[in-house]
Amino acid sequence: MDVPGGGGGRGAPWRKMSKEELENQYSPSRWVVRRGAEEAMRTYSQIGDEATKKARATGRSLLDMPYGDGEGEKMDIYFPEEVSEALPFLVFFHGGYWQSGSKDTSAFMVSPLTAQGVAVVIVAYDIAPKGTLDKMVDQVTRSVVSVQKRYPGNRGIHLCGHSAGAHLAAMMLLANWTKLGVTPNLKGLFLVSGIYDLEPVMHTSENAPLLVTLEDARRNSPQWHLEMAPAQPADPGCRILVIVGQHDSPEFHRQSREFYQALRRRSWEASFEELRDVDHFEVLWNLTQKDYVLTQIILKTIFQES
Numbered sequence: 001m002d003v004p005g006g007g008g009g010r011g012a013p014w015r016k017m018s019k020e021e022l023e024n025q026y027s028p029s030r031w032v033v034r035r036g037a038e039e040a041m042r043t044y045s046q047i048g049d050e051a052t053k054k055a056r057a058t059g060r061s062l063l064d065m066p067y068g069d070g071e072g073e074k075m076d077i078y079f080p081e082e083v084s085e086a087l088p089f090l091v092f093f094h095g096g097y098w099q100s101g102s103k104d105t106s107a108f109m110v111s112p113l114t115a116q117g118v119a120v121v122i123v124a125y126d127i128a129p130k131g132t133l134d135k136m137v138d139q140v141t142r143s144v145v146s147v148q149k150r151y152p153g154n155r156g157i158h159l160c161g162h163s164a165g166a167h168l169a170a171m172m173l174l175a176n177w178t179k180l181g182v183t184p185n186l187k188g189l190f191l192v193s194g195i196y197d198l199e200p201v202m203h204t205s206e207n208a209p210l211l212v213t214l215e216d217a218r219r220n221s222p223q224w225h226l227e228m229a230p231a232q233p234a235d236p237g238c239r240i241l242v243i244v245g246q247h248d249s250p251e252f253h254r255q256s257r258e259f260y261q262a263l264r265r266r267s268w269e270a271s272f273e274e275l276r277d278v279d280h281f282e283v284l285w286n287l288t289q290k291d292y293v294l295t296q297i298i299l300k301t302i303f304q305e306s
Ligand SMILES: N[C@@H](CC(=O)c1ccccc1NC=O)C(=O)O
Pocket: 026, 027, 028, 029, 030, 095, 096, 097, 098, 101, 162, 163, 164, 165
């Protein structure tokens, strides 16, 4: 296999980095500006935990709904007060480098979105070492199919993913829905501080539980597919918002920018947004706030199209 000609190619900046520099660039917690790395991670878990407890306390949820036979193939569905047949859905995939995180601490955006009439689904998947990347991509694909089958009258499904979860969401652009028998009513993707070319991650300590080979990395890199694989027709009805935090590392900025550019080259309806004054974790925990700029962008996008 050849290497892509774009940012992932032979001239990619990460190829010239020392092992330490690469490790640094791919350790989001080292780039936070308002607190130490450990405190940032602690706050992130705490806010996720509290948001999930608050979302579950309303009682308007279906928890642990299976989307497959595997023990980890479960999703939580949170409903707005006004129940209708034709709700817009937002399906969220949590981050944590495919090896940490849980649906049980990731309901960040549930309260502000359900308050505005959006049903929110938080998906669990088998993180490493139990799950491989291929398995996680397959699981997430089946979770989207399951939402469409359960709610065929939905007014659009938007996917949202953070970091490793943005990678999983982006992989849905390559899914073979025909083979799965159902084409979800996908209207948009919100990709927050994601990774789209997995090859550099393979050379960091994050790969220890993942055991990604070069073949695995390419097969599971949406960037690689957009640059190298035969073009799949872009869906003009599906808008893609690529989002990065101002204080994300330069490599995270590069990954987002180059993915956005590759999407545009392949005729996807994509836009790019750098969110001011937030780091890799704040961008997500701010989604607990109805007035946060990204919460507002998400709501505006969902209701423009439903
Ligand atoms: N070990 C990582 C943790 C991390 O990257 C992370 C943690 C929680 C949610 C998302 C994350 N990043 C990507 O998936 C770090 O140093 O920041």
